[in-house]
């Protein structure tokens with residue numbers, strides 16, 4: 073969660089630097105009934121974040137903003153780590 077907050081802060085600052093106005097519309101949260109379902113939803117969200125930041129990094133590269141590209145690729149690295157950590161927890165279930 074701390075990483076995600078830093079990502080949001082970085083992106084909001086970047087949007088402002090580029091002359092835009094950041095929005096604060098949160099992504100929908102899936103309703104679940106068990107702890108395992110919650111972790112499965114977390115894994116899905118982490119994998120989606122990897123896909124989204126990968127595409128944004130490509131966009132930034134096309135826009136020729138190397139700093140943004142590197143930052144987005146670092147976000148991909150972090151989100152990949154979160155996904156792998158969640159996969160390990162699910163693989164070892166029940167704890």
Ligand SMILES: [Fe+2]
Pocket residue numbers: 073075076118121150151154155
């Ligand atoms: Fe994450």
